Amino acid sequence: MADFAKISKKLKRVLGKSRVLFQPEEKLAYSFDAGSRRSIPSIVLFPETAREVIEIVETASEFHLPIVPRGAGTGMTGGSIPINDAVALSFERMNRILKIDASNRIAIVEPGVVTVSLQDEAIKFNLYYPPDPASFKMSTIGGNVAENSGGLRCLKYGVTADYLIGTEFITMTGEVIKTGYFDDYRAPYDLTQLLCGSEGTLGIIVKIALRLIDKPHDFLTLSAEFPNPVSAAGSVTDILNSGFTPSVLEFMDKTAIEAVSRQERFDLNEETAALLIIEFDDDAEKNNFYAETTISICRKNGALSVKSAKDAEARENLWKFRRSTSSALTRLNTCKINEDIAVPRSKIAEIVEFVENMAEEIDILIPIFGHAGDGNIHINFIFDKNDTGQSERAEAGVDRLFTKVVELGGSISGEHGIGLAKQKYLPKQLEAGNVAMQKQLKAVFDPQNLLNPGKIFV
Ligand SMILES: Cc1cc2nc3c(=O)[nH]c(=O)nc-3n(C[C@H](O)[C@H](O)[C@H](O)COP(=O)(O)OP(=O)(O)OC[C@H]3O[C@@H](n4cnc5c(N)ncnc54)[C@H](O)[C@@H]3O)c2cc1C
Numbered sequence: 001m002a003d004f005a006k007i008s009k010k011l012k013r014v015l016g017k018s019r020v021l022f023q024p025e026e027k028l029a030y031s032f033d034a035g036s037r038r039s040i041p042s043i044v045l046f047p048e049t050a051r052e053v054i055e056i057v058e059t060a061s062e063f064h065l066p067i068v069p070r071g072a073g074t075g076m077t078g079g080s081i082p083i084n085d086a087v088a089l090s091f092e093r094m095n096r097i098l099k100i101d102a103s104n105r106i107a108i109v110e111p112g113v114v115t116v117s118l119q120d121e122a123i124k125f126n127l128y129y130p131p132d133p134a135s136f137k138m139s140t141i142g143g144n145v146a147e148n149s150g151g152l153r154c155l156k157y158g159v160t161a162d163y164l165i166g167t168e169f170i171t172m173t174g175e176v177i178k179t180g181y182f183d184d185y186r187a188p189y190d191l192t193q194l195l196c197g198s199e200g201t202l203g204i205i206v207k208i209a210l211r212l213i214d215k216p217h218d219f220l221t222l223s224a225e226f227p228n229p230v231s232a233a234g235s236v237t238d239i240l241n242s243g244f245t246p247s248v249l250e251f252m253d254k255t256a257i258e259a260v261s262r263q264e265r266f267d268l269n270e271e272t273a274a275l276l277i278i279e280f281d282d283d284a285e286k287n288n289f290y291a292e293t294t295i296s297i298c299r300k301n302g303a304l305s306v307k308s309a310k311d312a313e314a315r316e317n318l319w320k321f322r323r324s325t326s327s328a329l330t331r332l333n334t335c336k337i338n339e340d341i342a343v344p345r346s347k348i349a350e351i352v353e354f355v356e357n358m359a360e361e362i363d364i365l366i367p368i369f370g371h372a373g374d375g376n377i378h379i380n381f382i383f384d385k386n387d388t389g390q391s392e393r394a395e396a397g398v399d400r401l402f403t404k405v406v407e408l409g410g411s412i413s414g415e416h417g418i419g420l421a422k423q424k425y426l427p428k429q430l431e432a433g434n435v436a437m438q439k440q441l442k443a444v445f446d447p448q449n450l451l452n453p454g455k456i457f458v
Pocket of ligand 1: 149
């Protein structure tokens with residue numbers, strides 16, 4: 001058992017009293033993320049500089065204490081849960097935008113910068129940071145990089161990895177490693193991309209360089225209502241095959257729509273059982289042409305109505321409606337398992353139909369929503385966790401879902417990562433040799449297995 005009083009005393013010397021939390025009631029807020037798991041950290045630390053992170057790492061190594069980096073705790077798979085008495089290393093005080101280099105279109109940030117703050121800052125320079133997880137008003141760039149987060153706009157613009165050009169990270173041996181932009185792009189192995197999506201298990205990221213692009217100016221947003229989810233899903237594939245790419249193409253089924261409608265006002269046809277929200281952000285002429293084609297595709301597939309948002313406020317209301325889905329579904333019962341599967345775009349209708357049938361068969365509510373345009377759909381199992389029968393049926397349903405997804409050539413995680421929640425399913429996706437290679441990589445970066453141990457691999 002580690003001597004926490006001694007450790008805490010040492011860390012208070014490095015960080016000062018106010019940046020070391022040791023009392024149970026203070027640590028509670030760092031014991032969970034947006035998933036269902038909980039574990040109270042042994043200590044919570046708030047570094048303000050890379051130098052302090054190095055000292056924390058050295059202390060942790062000396063006392064053989066695991067460390068779990070933490071952004072905003074909006075992760076869905078338990079990546080930031082401090083299991084095994086780990087230290088929670090919160091980056092909420094390393095939250096400065098260090099530079100917007102407008103002429104080279106590069107942003108340099110600390111990991112605790114909230115995603116929306118970077119987006120807003122870029123806009124002041126007429127630039128754009130496209131990755132926008134639906135949690136963008138809370139999530140941090142450090143968390144986004146560690147999870148390689150996607151978002152609503154990733155259909156056209158790609159995910160966090162497509163904008164990440166460099167990192168500075170600290171290993172558990174206390175070394176500072178500079179990659180990509182910070183190392184003049186010279187290293188033969190691409191450690192920048194290796195860190196991206198490593199879920200806080202390879203290095204502690206303390207500085208991030210991101211590519212920015214020109215800000216789009218014209219937006220045209222459509223909402224298309226359908227009498228059934230399969231025809232909406234079929235329309236997604238038809239739109240994607242029509243020769244242009246919307247910037248966003250989101251899907252919500254009836255349960256998702258009804259759940260959000262309880263908290264957000266939105267006029268819908270009574271028979272609506274699925275909603276597509278589609279946005280274009282090219283110039284006005286192209287947007288109009290794409291919208292006309294999209295409207296005729298939706299009508300051909302039986303849409304009840306296709307409406308265009310008449311102004312910026314109506315557009316914002318649509319996105320607010322969509323972005324409220326995850327939290328609205330949480331209120332439907334005592335447990336929500338949110339699986340972020342991804343399938344090839346040609347298989348979207350097939351997976352939607354599979355889930356609809358399975359929900360009926362196992363008698364569990366399974367709403368579907370998400371970034372359908374890139375095949376990344378959130379399948380939510382909603383049930384009463386106090387009812388053993390329901391819990392078992394939901395668990396078996398998740399297993400069946402993942403088997404089907406892999407069979408269709410898809411992925412068991414489109415964007416939320418593996419963390420704790422999906423580690424037992426990883427062998428369904430990856431061959432044993434691949435898993436073994438990944439474990440060896442982890443051991444190279446973290447020989448004592450102290451950085452976020454017990455995550456990703458069983
Ligand atoms: C309502 C809602 C909507 C969401 N929508 C989306 C979505 O559209 N797309 C999407 O991809 N995800 C989405 N998510 C999931 C989540 O927001 C993302 O995974 C996000 O990137 C997590 O950021 P965070 O700052 O909250 O990180 P945390 O949850 O705190 O941590 C996530 C992981 O990052 C690691 N980490 C954090 N900071 C560092 C660091 N400095 N160095 C090394 N590792 C670090 C942690 O150890 C952990 O493994 C959503 C979540 C919610 C609650």
